[in-house]
Amino acid sequence: MKETALLFAIHRLSTDDGPGLRNTFFLKGCALRCTWCHNPESISPQPEIWWTERKCIGARDCIAACPEEALTLTAQGLSIDRERCTGCGKCVDPCPSKAIELIGRPWTVEQLLREALAERLFFKNSGGGVTLSGGEPCLQPGFVSAFFRACQAEGIHTALDTCGFPPWKNFEQVLPHTDLVLYDIKEMNSERHQRFTGVPNEPILENLLRIRDFRTPLGRYPALWIRTPLIPGYTATAGNVTSIGRFLAENLGDRLERWELCAFNNLCGAKYAKLGSKWPLENQPLLDPDLGASLLEQARQALGRPEAVQITGLV
Ligand code: SF4
Numbered sequence: 001m002k003e004t005a006l007l008f009a010i011h012r013l014s015t016d017d018g019p020g021l022r023n024t025f026f027l028k029g030c031a032l033r034c035t036w037c038h039n040p041e042s043i044s045p046q047p048e049i050w051w052t053e054r055k056c057i058g059a060r061d062c063i064a065a066c067p068e069e070a071l072t073l074t075a076q077g078l079s080i081d082r083e084r085c086t087g088c089g090k091c092v093d094p095c096p097s098k099a100i101e102l103i104g105r106p107w108t109v110e111q112l113l114r115e116a117l118a119e120r121l122f123f124k125n126s127g128g129g130v131t132l133s134g135g136e137p138c139l140q141p142g143f144v145s146a147f148f149r150a151c152q153a154e155g156i157h158t159a160l161d162t163c164g165f166p167p168w169k170n171f172e173q174v175l176p177h178t179d180l181v182l183y184d185i186k187e188m189n190s191e192r193h194q195r196f197t198g199v200p201n202e203p204i205l206e207n208l209l210r211i212r213d214f215r216t217p218l219g220r221y222p223a224l225w226i227r228t229p230l231i232p233g234y235t236a237t238a239g240n241v242t243s244i245g246r247f248l249a250e251n252l253g254d255r256l257e258r259w260e261l262c263a264f265n266n267l268c269g270a271k272y273a274k275l276g277s278k279w280p281l282e283n284q285p286l287l288d289p290d291l292g293a294s295l296l297e298q299a300r301q302a303l304g305r306p307e308a309v310q311i312t313g314l315v
């Protein structure tokens with residue numbers, strides 16, 4: 001069990017990523033660049049630091065501790081030269097006000113399994129388990145496969161939350177130990193997909209069809225949930241939802257257990273600020289509830305199985 005992965009967050013006993021109560025572990029690294037990404041700290045596969053302006057008291061201990069001379073204090077606050085920063089984390093502990101945090105710490109399979117086992121009773125009583133999310137967990141297939149295998153050996157349900165873009169060989173490694181796949185279909189028009197996420201959608205659709213047909217060595221199909229983010233001005237259009245629904249009806253049939261439409265939320269602007277950037281959707285209004293209800297209806301009609309379609313996050 002020597003595999004390690006960089007984790008940037010753990011959500012314990014969450015109900016967001018699969019059935020029942022789950023521990024969701026977030027791995028760093030993603031090949032996509034979604035304009036609406038809620039986890040900008042997940043994109044880089046390397047450890048990095050973020051700085052919280054309101055916590056900083058200007059003590060300068062971080063500057064003295066940095067071996068790369070990557071930090072300077074300016075009138076606007078701490079400036080981080082991210083070209084120089086190696087993510088070594090030596091500036092974190094000296095900061096007396098905890099204004100600097102290291103994002104991304106290595107975990108072994110064994111350590112993560114211990115975390116999961118601590119909640120085992122909750123998982124069992126609620127029909128839950130563990131979910132690996134990110135970033136894109138399937139960029140580290142060796143770790144995911146070893147962790148899921150260890151969980152299944154302990155009777156813990158495993159779910160993979162994926163954007164679908166990694167090479168098929170990565171999925172082949174992971175799927176034999178995966179009970180549920182949470183699979184993103186964000187936009188059916190490939191040119192728009194490329195514009196919104198930085199990559200075309202053809203490889204994602206091709207991988208989905210292969211997952212549909214994949215059986216574990218014991219002959220089981222992993223359960224399949226599709227998730228579609230509803231982002232106003234981007235993916236939250238009747239045309240997109242209808243095209244996805246028709247594609248799913250035509251290609252997945254009963255292999256699809258559930259299709260979740262996930263309403264946009266705008267709670268992550270502060271994360272971009274801590275990383276020294278600005279979120280392009282900072283002033284984007286939330287999804288209008290009437291539009292959300294109408295998209296749900298259109299999705300249900302297009303899929304032809306209304307009971308399988310849910311909307312989450314609508315306020
Ligand atoms: S796939 Fe997910 S983690 Fe990756 S950029 Fe898009 S929203 Fe962010």
Ligand code: SF4
Nearest residue numbers: 066085086088089091
């Ligand atoms: S993480 Fe390391 S290299 Fe980066 S600013 Fe802190 S001390 Fe310097």
